[in-house]
Amino acid sequence: MHEKLSFGYLDQLSSKHGDSFYLIDTSRFKNNYFELINAFRKHYPKTLIGYSYKTNYTPYLCSLIDQFGGLAEVVSDMEYDLALKVGVEPSKIIVNGPYKTLGNLKKYFSKGSLVNLDSYNDFELLKQLVESADYQCRVGLRCNFQITDRYISRFGFDVEDESFKGVLDFLRSCERISFEGIHSHFPDRAIQYYNPRARQMLQIAKRIFDTPPKFIDIGGGYFGKMPEFLANQFGSVIPSYADYANSVAKEFSTFYSDLPEDKKPTLIIEPGSAIVADTMFFVVKVIDIKKINGCYIATTSGSKFNLGSFSSTVNMPMAVFVDSDNDSTFYESIDIAGYTCIESDYLFKGYRGVIAKGAYIVFSNIGSYSVVFKPPFILPNVPIIDINSSTEGVVIKNKETFDDIFSTFNFLE
Ligand SMILES: Cc1ncc(COP(=O)(O)O)c(C=O)c1O
Incomplete structure (x- = not known):
């Protein structure tokens, strides 16, 4: 133990x-962080970790993530303010989540944080905001697609829906917006869901950007390390960090093999449990x-x-x-x-x-x-x-x- x-x-x-x-074992936290990121970087060097604050927002851990060079992944104004309080630069904060107000969005964009829009409501608020914005809004889109037929995710934009095109057209044409990339997250931890997740995100990126985007964020949901006693109760084989990296980062590496390093998108992963559990x-x-x-x-x-x-x-x-x-x-x-x-x-x-x-x-x-x-x-x-x-x-x-x-x-x- x-x-x-x-x-x-x-x-x-x-x-x-x-x-x-x-x-709490903070050295184990550090080892997990670097073991995970290095497993991904082995295949795809342009990988970053955005630590999921909601999983465990102990400020000490959030500070360590910042020291390690990681990003802060937040889903509320409370978590955003925590990131600022521990000294994270606003440009290193990713804002996700389904509930954002106009006031919150103004704060995040004007400070230079990246916001992944989750809904048409977020989109409408952004449209209101850019009318008077004197700053660049760094925007990503949470994409919703099926990776299993067991359930329908309630988050993000249905990428097959007709109205999605209208969102893309606006993001591409508005001068005050830098449309930087796409995001997804699914709670399915088993290894068989990861390669389809990566593949679909790569296809979506190809479809909606003329040139590769700045980032593709495939979210969290990875299992952490655990003893056999616990693993047996999950009823599936527990993948290692290297297994996840093989399914995701290797796919990215192959997909962008023809591009020079500086043109490749940054692969962002958002572990919580995988490094803190x-x-x-x-x-x-x-x-x-x-x-x-x-x-x-x-x-x-x-x-x-x-x-x-x-x-x-x-x-x-x-x-x-x-x-x-x-x-x-x-x-x-x-x-x-x-x-x-x-x-x-x-x-x-x-x-x-x-x-x-x-x-x-x-x-x-x-x-x-x-x-x-x-x-x-x-x-x-x-x-x-x-x-x-x-x-x-x-x-x-x-x-x-x-x-x-x-x-x-x-x-x-
Ligand atoms: C958008 C997003 N990213 C990352 C995570 C972290 O998930 P986990 O702790 O399972 O890795 C979650 C969890 O719900 C999430 O919603």
Whole structure:
């Protein structure tokens, strides 16, 4: 799981930071970033990463991405302001997402950020804006096409629709607009969806631009690294970074093989989970062990709401750290429950192994859609500690307080 973890280490951190806390491995984050980008650059050197803020917008991580030379991929004004606050240059911010206001768009364009339009509403707002704009608007289009018949994506412009032509005509003809490229994103993580995604984007680019665009952004959705225990539960082979690069970057390389480097579009990928999921751990303490109607249940200081969205469909990998084997008991099957009053709040069902009251349980691979999704339900959220820091633990996010939760409510005088 992680070489640093032991009962002593966790107990020391717990005495300072409380019964539950997140641990983050920032060196692993760095390694993932460079391993992924290098896998793509091996085939197609002109690749950039736009880190998906929504997946885990911990400012420390966003700053690291900026230091590594990555772009910020944001989908709201809150995330945009965060990128500015961590010092990202506006020209290195990509704005996606289905909800943009006229005021927001004006801010993004006037600062020189790239905005991928998602809808005819975005398009209408852009048309209003350029009437009085004294700056260049850097525009991309989110393209919608089928890569599977299992569902219809609700995002972007249907590239087969008649009215799409009108959007293209306007973008091409307006002096205040630099129409820089196209974007897509699909949530399908399995490898068989990636080559069709790349191929279709290359064909669309060829169809709508006379000369190759500045960028083609094929979005995120890549699996991260994970232990076999988790991989087996996804029911498909988990592709490596190199597998994704083979399906996408190699296709780009072949497609543009005749072009000089400076004429090739930049390939942008927008990983979130792929680089952040295995960098975080969630630590809980066993508060009680009970037996009800023949079933063993360990109640803990954490909740499934701390673990992120994946945990509702699969058991996240876990490891137990007991003080001494003498005080612990082996269970054929024990359910690990949360502190909330929700009946279904289980962090793990059917654990087989040694456990004890006072033990620590560490859940791994929980870095995506966890911290950003945790509601202030029943308790404020726990701190995030850097696992690579001294034994004291450098705090990356403070433990939330009563005031953090209630300062936005008005109390009756
Ligand atoms: C436009 C866009 N890019 C990137 C991502 C990141 O996805 P993931 O964390 O699955 O890689 C998402 C996730 O929904 C997205 O909507």
